Amino acid sequence: MRALVIGSGGREHALVKKLAESSLVESIWCYPGNAGIADIAKIPPLSSSSIEELVSFANANGIDLTVVGPENYLADGIVDAFRAEDLTIFGPTQAAAQLESSKIFAKDLMQKHGIPTAHHRVFTDFGEAQAYIERVGAPIVIKADGLAAGKGVTVAHDIATALEAARSTLSGQKVGEAGRRIVVEEFLSGQELSILALCDGKTCLPLTPSQDHKAIGDGDRGPNTGGMGAYSPVPVVDEALREQIFTSILSPTLRALRCEGMEYTGVLYAGLMLTESGPKVIEFNCRFGDPETQAILPRLKTDLAELLLSTCHGSLDALGPIEWDSRACICIVAASKGYPGSYETGFPIRGLEEVEDQRDVLVFHAGTAIHDGQLVTAGGRVLGVSALGSDIRSARDLAYEAIGKIDFSGMYYRKDIGWRALGG
Numbered sequence: 001m002r003a004l005v006i007g008s009g010g011r012e013h014a015l016v017k018k019l020a021e022s023s024l025v026e027s028i029w030c031y032p033g034n035a036g037i038a039d040i041a042k043i044p045p046l047s048s049s050s051i052e053e054l055v056s057f058a059n060a061n062g063i064d065l066t067v068v069g070p071e072n073y074l075a076d077g078i079v080d081a082f083r084a085e086d087l088t089i090f091g092p093t094q095a096a097a098q099l100e101s102s103k104i105f106a107k108d109l110m111q112k113h114g115i116p117t118a119h120h121r122v123f124t125d126f127g128e129a130q131a132y133i134e135r136v137g138a139p140i141v142i143k144a145d146g147l148a149a150g151k152g153v154t155v156a157h158d159i160a161t162a163l164e165a166a167r168s169t170l171s172g173q174k175v176g177e178a179g180r181r182i183v184v185e186e187f188l189s190g191q192e193l194s195i196l197a198l199c200d201g202k203t204c205l206p207l208t209p210s211q212d213h214k215a216i217g218d219g220d221r222g223p224n225t226g227g228m229g230a231y232s233p234v235p236v237v238d239e240a241l242r243e244q245i246f247t248s249i250l251s252p253t254l255r256a257l258r259c260e261g262m263e264y265t266g267v268l269y270a271g272l273m274l275t276e277s278g279p280k281v282i283e284f285n286c287r288f289g290d291p292e293t294q295a296i297l298p299r300l301k302t303d304l305a306e307l308l309l310s311t312c313h314g315s316l317d318a319l320g321p322i323e324w325d326s327r328a329c330i331c332i333v334a335a336s337k338g339y340p341g342s343y344e345t346g347f348p349i350r351g352l353e354e355v356e357d358q359r360d361v362l363v364f365h366a367g368t369a370i371h372d373g374q375l376v377t378a379g380g381r382v383l384g385v386s387a388l389g390s391d392i393r394s395a396r397d398l399a400y401e402a403i404g405k406i407d408f409s410g411m412y413y414r415k416d417i418g419w420r421a422l423g424g
């Protein structure tokens, strides 16, 4: 089988690496890729990253399976375009991907079908939003409706912050057109949890749970990022909670979409808050999480290519249970100084060779590139180091020991990944 992965982050590096290990995969391509991916996959020399160009590449090169990493391609209808050419592609259609590309679509669906989530109101007018925020009070959460690369949400602990977020979002100043409509949402407290499930339209197979660390700073302080680290499994998730999430959230969401005329295929990623009154949905994503994938896939023992193909072909029900390495995995992300704000790139990265050779350690590249034969930084999140261990503590110790050997100018990483599982 010839596989193509679309994307350029740590998530895609983890997907490419796992697919390359499959006996079903003869050759693997990735576009646009990064310096680490280029070591194991071919990077096609495309003249643009348009969907049309990717469709013609897949057609011309007999690609049997395309896996989409980032949400923007899904929101733009890449799955519809590939299917129109009878090409097999892993991901939801543009209509179903609205679950991620429009928070209002997702909230309406959840409200209509009784899926547990925070109470909310939708606003297009600042005056009306202001009156509501002043009446309800803080803490309160302001969200842009559309895709905003992780910058569309403000968790406001006072009214002034909430009003400023509502004003700058609605005016287009904060995240452009994506913010012309906003969701003002009840603040939920509890632990966050990422549940990713493979869905083939009929069958839904949850993957092992993971927990992300969204804030830039230790102790979950500072602005939100794409994710600064993750671990799997999550000790707080027992069999009863797993069952509750399946029956009260995953299954009803797929039923709700079907009821609205959409068959969901691909990964359904439910970002949950474990509140005192049970798990509630914070958001849905229509793709693998980053960096959750870098903490999940190293534990996957079942063939990933078989899982993804079965998802595309609607035959997940014919597979046995997904098998996992019983060890824990933790991923720590190293970022450029300044991220998630502005940052410089082009700094040489040192120390990777030794870490890459280390047993039970995996390095996943994100924002990296080769310039004049030298590996350099090329993005906000630069790379992730994942480590496996008999428990989260030993995985964490190994991951921190390994990342400590890597160095680039301005390198920053959180020192407390896994703190919730380890009791602070």
Ligand code: AMP
Residues within 6 Å of the ligand: 118, 141, 143, 150, 153, 155, 185, 186, 187, 188, 189, 192, 214, 224, 271, 282, 283
């Ligand atoms: P989202 O992009 O919707 O996942 O939001 C980004 C982050 O904001 C989440 O991972 C949470 O940490 C936080 N957040 C979003 N919605 C809420 C909420 N209703 N209550 C508390 N925190 C939230």
Ligand code: GLY
Residues within 6 Å of the ligand: 212, 226, 227, 285, 288, 289, 290, 291, 292
């Ligand atoms: N780690 C959060 C996300 O992938 O959206």
